[in-house]
Amino acid sequence: MPGSKCNVDPATPKSRTERLMKERNLRKLNRVFNLNEKAGDSLRDADLFSNDSALTETENCASLNEEELSEGIDGYERQDQRLPKQRLLVVANRLPVSAVRQGKDSWQLEISVGGLVSALLGLKEFDARWIGWAGVNVPDEIGQEALTKALAEKKCIPVFLDEDTVHQYYNGYCNNIIWPLFHYLGLPQEDRLSTTRSFQSQFDAYKKANQMFADVVHEHYEEGDVVWCHDYHLMFLPRCLKEKNSNIKVGWFLHTPFPSSEIHRMLPSRRDLLESVLAADLVGFHTYDYARHFVSACTRILGLEGTPEGVENQGKLTRVAAFPIGIDSDRFIRALELPQVQDHIKELKERFAGRKVMLGVDRLDMIKGIPQKILAFEEFLEENPEWRDKVVLLQIAVPTRTDVPEYQKLSSQVHEIVGRINGRFGTLTAVPIHHLDRSLDFHALCALYAVTDVALITSLRDGMNLVSYEFVACQASKKGVLILSEFAGAAQSLGAGALLVNPWNIAEVAASISQALNMPADEREKMHQHNFMHVTTHTSQEWAATFVSELNDTIIEAQLRTRQVPLLPVKVAVERYLQSNNRLLMLGFNATLTEPANTQGVRGGHIRELQSRLHPEIKETLKKLCDDRRTNIVILSGSDRAVLDDNFREYNLWLAAENGMFLRHSTGEWMTTMPENLNMDWVDSVKHVFEYFTERTPGSHFELRETSLVWKYKYAESHFGKLQSKDMLQHLWTGPISNAAVDVVQGDRSVEVRSVGVTKGAAIDRILGEIVRNKGMKSPIDYVLCAGHFLR
Ligand SMILES: O=P(O)(O)OC[C@H]1O[C@H](O[C@H]2O[C@H](CO)[C@@H](O)[C@H](O)[C@H]2O)[C@H](O)[C@@H](O)[C@@H]1O
Numbered sequence: 001m002p003g004s005k006c007n008v009d010p011a012t013p014k015s016r017t018e019r020l021m022k023e024r025n026l027r028k029l030n031r032v033f034n035l036n037e038k039a040g041d042s043l044r045d046a047d048l049f050s051n052d053s054a055l056t057e058t059e060n061c062a063s064l065n066e067e068e069l070s071e072g073i074d075g076y077e078r079q080d081q082r083l084p085k086q087r088l089l090v091v092a093n094r095l096p097v098s099a100v101r102q103g104k105d106s107w108q109l110e111i112s113v114g115g116l117v118s119a120l121l122g123l124k125e126f127d128a129r130w131i132g133w134a135g136v137n138v139p140d141e142i143g144q145e146a147l148t149k150a151l152a153e154k155k156c157i158p159v160f161l162d163e164d165t166v167h168q169y170y171n172g173y174c175n176n177i178i179w180p181l182f183h184y185l186g187l188p189q190e191d192r193l194s195t196t197r198s199f200q201s202q203f204d205a206y207k208k209a210n211q212m213f214a215d216v217v218h219e220h221y222e223e224g225d226v227v228w229c230h231d232y233h234l235m236f237l238p239r240c241l242k243e244k245n246s247n248i249k250v251g252w253f254l255h256t257p258f259p260s261s262e263i264h265r266m267l268p269s270r271r272d273l274l275e276s277v278l279a280a281d282l283v284g285f286h287t288y289d290y291a292r293h294f295v296s297a298c299t300r301i302l303g304l305e306g307t308p309e310g311v312e313n314q315g316k317l318t319r320v321a322a323f324p325i326g327i328d329s330d331r332f333i334r335a336l337e338l339p340q341v342q343d344h345i346k347e348l349k350e351r352f353a354g355r356k357v358m359l360g361v362d363r364l365d366m367i368k369g370i371p372q373k374i375l376a377f378e379e380f381l382e383e384n385p386e387w388r389d390k391v392v393l394l395q396i397a398v399p400t401r402t403d404v405p406e407y408q409k410l411s412s413q414v415h416e417i418v419g420r421i422n423g424r425f426g427t428l429t430a431v432p433i434h435h436l437d438r439s440l441d442f443h444a445l446c447a448l449y450a451v452t453d454v455a456l457i458t459s460l461r462d463g464m465n466l467v468s469y470e471f472v473a474c475q476a477s478k479k480g481v482l483i484l485s486e487f488a489g490a491a492q493s494l495g496a497g498a499l500l501v502n503p504w505n506i507a508e509v510a511a512s513i514s515q516a517l518n519m520p521a522d523e524r525e526k527m528h529q530h531n532f533m534h535v536t537t538h539t540s541q542e543w544a545a546t547f548v549s550e551l552n553d554t555i556i557e558a559q560l561r562t563r564q565v566p567l568l569p570v571k572v573a574v575e576r577y578l579q580s581n582n583r584l585l586m587l588g589f590n591a592t593l594t595e596p597a598n599t600q601g602v603r604g605g606h607i608r609e610l611q612s613r614l615h616p617e618i619k620e621t622l623k624k625l626c627d628d629r630r631t632n633i634v635i636l637s638g639s640d641r642a643v644l645d646d647n648f649r650e651y652n653l654w655l656a657a658e659n660g661m662f663l664r665h666s667t668g669e670w671m672t673t674m675p676e677n678l679n680m681d682w683v684d685s686v687k688h689v690f691e692y693f694t695e696r697t698p699g700s701h702f703e704l705r706e707t708s709l710v711w712k713y714k715y716a717e718s719h720f721g722k723l724q725s726k727d728m729l730q731h732l733w734t735g736p737i738s739n740a741a742v743d744v745v746q747g748d749r750s751v752e753v754r755s756v757g758v759t760k761g762a763a764i765d766r767i768l769g770e771i772v773r774n775k776g777m778k779s780p781i782d783y784v785l786c787a788g789h790f791l792r
């Protein structure tokens with residue numbers, strides 16, 4: 001894994017990686033050079049909260065400290081003062097600050113709680129602006145103006161969403177549909193039918209909200225900016241941005257898990273969402289598994305090609321990779337030295353003297369497995385009576401999404417369980433569980449992390465879980481134990497230094513609590529060292545820098561790729577066409593003049609339409625061209641004679657079927673241009689192999705032509721089709737064609753076997769000879785245009 005990033009294909013050969021690294025470094029140098037030239041005097045400190053005006057924090061909400069956020073310029077800038085910071089527009093549903101109205105035109109700003117905000121506040125390498133929703137409805141202009149001004153001081157730009165949109169988009173589509181589904185909790189349990197009914201209006205609101213975010217981005221976009229879209233709220237944003245300006249550099253990162261394609265399939269809007277995300281240049285996930293799931297959803301649901309680099313759609317590659325997030329570990333480590341944190345630590349130590357401290361810090365969300373955690377703690381107390389007055393569980397449950405009914409239910413459920421257990425095991429002087437329905441400020445949180453003996457994280461699913469990282473960062477002296485759900489993304493990075501548990505297995509979690517509380521010091525130290533090393537080297541700054549640098553590279557690579565196949569200079573082609581007198585247009589048929597294939601149609605054995613058809617919108621133009629006596633048109637195709645007859649009988653042109661083996665003018669008879677003694681003895685045995693694979697590959701079929709056999713799997717599940725085609729090639733090479741004079745051509749979702757010499761290139765000579773002879777041409781051909789797949 002180079003840095004904090006790994007490719008979708010983890011087995012990238014070393015030499016290729018090295019070559020790419022060298023090329024990338026070179027490009028980076030070029031980029032820096034260009035940027036320096038371009039940016040001129042635009043050098044300035046870009047800390048997101050660098051402005052002097054104080055950020056107000058209320059006691060209940062804040063976790064991040066203003067001094068901490070505004071402090072110094074990082075090492076990157078110190079190394080080279082000439083290096084300008086790249087302008088970055090961070091677009092996320094939630095701004096890092098939430099607004100509370102104080103009067104008609106005055107606002108108080110509070111730092112928002114959540115891993116996404118914590119991670120992105122460390123973006124010191126960039127000249128960053130944050131675009132998002134301030135978490136409040138502001139219907140009046142005076143209020144909007146005042147809030148926009150207050151936020152501008154924090155480099156934040158608001159998107160004003162009205163109440164109904166928030167209800168349908170945020171509470172509805174985002175948090176009642178996508179969120180539970182992406183965390184494998186299915187669609188809301190009790191009200192499936194009404195959810196299904198309100199789905200369409202919520203989805204419309206989702207699209208509308210995404211468009212509103214896009215409008216604000218366009219308003220503030222400057223050429224060269226990188227636009228980094230975040231999370232499941234904004235899956236439509238990449239498409240909205242690219243539709244208006246295809247040059248914008250767009251990255252999209254998902255903070256939640258991306259589920260298996262079998263789960264994603266349940267979403268009625270599954271195709272729309274995937275297609276929109278694919279408009280981005282780079283798509284990132286916390287783990288390789290999430291990236292893999294995304295690629296497989298694109299291949300299975302959209303029928304696109306998944307490659308080790310990402311997803312390919314008609315020549316356009318969207319890069320997909322894993323970028324595991326981190327935290328600003330230094331901020332936590334330094335905070336522990338502050339007097340106010342030391343005071344907190346002292347207080348906590350006195351308060352819980354003689355008892356081991358266990359800690360849970362979560363938003364009150366069903367994905368965090370809070371009821372499961374508390375039930376496991378109950379089971380531990382039940383089975384280990386000697387620990388009942390020697391251990392306390394502190395559970396911080398930050399209220400979140402309180403307008404969504406599922407969250408309201410969860411809150412009552414948790415209160416009820418905590419009350420029951422405290423009633424059962426509490427004494428007059430102490431209770432086993434301290435449950436707080438509120439957030440803590442940053443210093444209090446650091447102190448709590450520092451005095452904890454065992455952190456208990458039992459997420460049922462969690463994109464990453466930064467609380468586990470923060471706990472590790474604050475444990476340099478205590479070296480406590482981390483019990484971590486195997487379903488949190490963090491399990492992949494901190495697993496070796498934690499006790500991994502399945503949160504659904506209450507007995508297993510209870511046993512791990514016992515193991516953690518009894519763990520010898522040397523074992524704790526070893527586990528802590530492993531995690532501490534990871535947390536302090538894989539930071540949020542490095543995560544952001546890697547993502548943005550990869551996005552820049554992806555765009556340069558795409559430019560290089562498109563440069564390899566030069567675009568047709570349309571203006572020149574038209575000018576020369578008009579000047580010429582005897583033209584030859586050589587056109588392919590499939591995928592050149594046909595309607596796009598419907599790749600969706602065949603799951604479940606039903607093949608909608610296999611026969612290629614001339615695109616209806618082309619017919620009129622083609623007719624006009626054919627009727628111009630100075631233009632000769634040849635349709636040169638792999639298809640057989642019947643297909644070409646069906647599609648072109650009313651046009652005045654030449655048809656060359658089966659890669660040019662048969663030729664006719666539409667007014668004449670078919671003739672063969674086949675080389676003499678073409679040996680076709682191999683056909684039966686190849687047909688046998690094709691039948692075998694067709695039976696075993698739903699959605700595939702084969703065509704028996706006069707000079708070739710083609711097996712097509714464009715309507716099959718694409719990954720399976722590809723695997724089957726590889727297997728088929730093995731069979732062919734070792735069996736029926738091992739000694740035959742044939743060419744095997746692997747097409748885009750097809751395998752073709754044909755006699756040696758049966759190629760379009762070889763046929764062109766013969767076709768031209770025939771046309772010239774047949775038409776008795778007096779003037780030489782003075783213009784040739786070929787469009788099609790003629791290379792194989
Ligand atoms: O904005 P809210 O609706 O109040 O929710 C808070 C955030 O929750 C989610 O956080 C995720 O991001 C973390 C950082 O990558 C990750 O560690 C965690 O596992 C995720 O749950 C959500 O994805 C954010 O958009 C919300 O802002």
Ligand SMILES: O=c1ccn([C@@H]2O[C@H](COP(=O)(O)OP(=O)(O)O)[C@@H](O)[C@H]2O)c(=O)[nH]1
Pocket residue numbers: 061062063064113114115116118119361362363396398438439440441445464465466467468470
């Ligand atoms: O009282 C609190 C409790 C939590 N947090 C922060 O909320 C974030 C939670 O992130 P995590 O990735 O664990 O989960 P998420 O809430 O994003 O799903 C962490 O950075 C915590 O420091 C906070 O600021 N105040």
